Amino acid sequence: MAKKDGVSRRQIVSGAAIAGVASALPSQGAAQGAAGAAPIQDPRTKYPRPPFKKQSQPWPGLAGQMDPRPDHGEQSYKGSGRLAGRKALITGGDSGMGRAAAIAYAREGADVAINYLPDEEADAREVIALIEQAGRKGYAIPGDLRDEAFCKKMVAKAVKALGGLDILVNNAARQQTHASILDISSDQFDWTMKTNIYAPFWTIKAALPHLKPGSSIIGTTSEQAMDPSEDLYDYAQTKAATTNYVRSLAKQLAPKGIRVNGVAPGPIWTPLQVSGGATMEKLAQFGGDTPLMRPGQPAELAGIYVLLAEESGSYATGQVYGAMGGNGQP
Ligand code: NAD
Ligand code: MG
Numbered sequence: 001m002a003k004k005d006g007v008s009r010r011q012i013v014s015g016a017a018i019a020g021v022a023s024a025l026p027s028q029g030a031a032q033g034a035a036g037a038a039p040i041q042d043p044r045t046k047y048p049r050p051p052f053k054k055q056s057q058p059w060p061g062l063a064g065q066m067d068p069r070p071d072h073g074e075q076s077y078k079g080s081g082r083l084a085g086r087k088a089l090i091t092g093g094d095s096g097m098g099r100a101a102a103i104a105y106a107r108e109g110a111d112v113a114i115n116y117l118p119d120e121e122a123d124a125r126e127v128i129a130l131i132e133q134a135g136r137k138g139y140a141i142p143g144d145l146r147d148e149a150f151c152k153k154m155v156a157k158a159v160k161a162l163g164g165l166d167i168l169v170n171n172a173a174r175q176q177t178h179a180s181i182l183d184i185s186s187d188q189f190d191w192t193m194k195t196n197i198y199a200p201f202w203t204i205k206a207a208l209p210h211l212k213p214g215s216s217i218i219g220t221t222s223e224q225a226m227d228p229s230e231d232l233y234d235y236a237q238t239k240a241a242t243t244n245y246v247r248s249l250a251k252q253l254a255p256k257g258i259r260v261n262g263v264a265p266g267p268i269w270t271p272l273q274v275s276g277g278a279t280m281e282k283l284a285q286f287g288g289d290t291p292l293m294r295p296g297q298p299a300e301l302a303g304i305y306v307l308l309a310e311e312s313g314s315y316a317t318g319q320v321y322g323a324m325g326g327n328g329q330p
Contacts, residue, residue: 010129011044026125037177038076048072048269048286051292059176062270063095063123072100073299074130079107080259082310087162089155091145091203092172094123096270097263100298101169101305102127106134108306110167113139113158123271137162145172146191151325155206167309170200171220175235175277189234196238200245213257216309219246221262221320223329231279243320243330250318259307259317266324268296293327 048068048245055067063070072095088105092098093114102112112131116124124140131138139161143150159165174195178184200219217242221242228236246262253260267273274283287295304321307313320330 038078044292044294047294047297047300050288052284052286054280054284055274056280057271057275059275060117060120061095061275063099063271064126066269066271066274067107068269070096071297071299072096073103073302075247076299077104077107079104079109079134082091082108082306082312083167084109086166086309087113087158087164088167088169088309089113089115089141089158089162089165089207090169090171091115091154091199092220093169094120095298096128096171096225096272097265097268097298097301098169098171099123099127100302101171102138103130103134103322104302104306105309106131106136106138108310109136111137111162112141113141113161115143115145115154115172117144118142130151134271140309145203146194148198148202151199151202152206155203155210156287159210165207166212167218168204168211169220169309170203170217171218172199173220173235173238173272175232175272177231177277177282178233179231179281181233183236192234196235197241200242204249208253208258211256211258214311214314215258216313217249217253217258217260218305218308219243219260219263221246223264223266223322223324223327225264225320227327246289246320247318254317259308259314261313261316261318262320263301263304263308264320264322264324264330265301266290266296266322266327266329268290268298268301271300276327287325290324294325295327296323 053067083105088110090098090102093102094116102114105112128138128140141154141157174192219242224236224237225239225243243262246260250260301323322330
């Protein structure tokens, strides 16, 4: 293992704790780094379909307590050196799409720093263990992105720990369902805006001086950007803003050789949905209204995050790549 930077060691990774987590996880062994085609599977039946058990967790929720547990590629993702030597920072890297990206990036050869909230320590420990099992450096940077000073500090810590930065994934978000606009307080509205719009703004500003030509910025947007639900008034507009900043910044940063792209998921089985992001009725039937008749799993988007960061994606900038189970966006 390479030198342990203070960021990870102090804040999370005790060797004993990680050894415990690692042994509790499915064995990845040598196979996790190996190339090889996954067996062909029917996308309709590959993963659980609704109805799902009713369940709710206090926000921000833990992947480890969902039933069924989401698949972030822990057992399935196989790398082939597509991001060898890269240095990535992923917000919301403890669970959901961010965790799937973190696992894939590490198995593709990148060192990975993840940000998450202190309440998500249990999920984050598993991710750090998985990154280390892939033979890469994993750094944990817990903290609240609604604080501009923290965003700057997070980037500085990641740059120091990784020895630079060439992939930034702005993935963290706040989503809470509200039947009526009248139910959304100014504080809640502000919370959503700070997390989903301000935090990427602050983080990108802090990261930009460190990004060399060939670097990649990726934002997680949503089907909500184009087709907003009635109960996600505040969240949906932040996703329209995300898609918009991707397109603006791509034009602005192309002359510097930095690419900016978005990933647009449809309904994906993650803690965000079971911790206030969806109504219980929607959750029970989650993803059932897509042509594939089930929600996606975070693992099913991992390859998109890799493609948008790696060399073979070098002509893609200002694009939004979707995975929506057949609903045809973006
Ligand atoms: P998730 O709950 O696994 O991830 C969201 C993460 O955001 C959390 O893990 C948390 O670490 C982070 N976060 C939230 N507020 C934060 C704060 N103030 N400070 C630091 N971190 C904070 O859920 P997910 O569904 O994987 O979400 C990832 C991205 O995917 C989000 O941008 C979300 O909008 C987007 N998305 C999700 C779906 C879906 O159906 N799950 C659909 C479209 C888009
Ligand atoms: Mg989480």
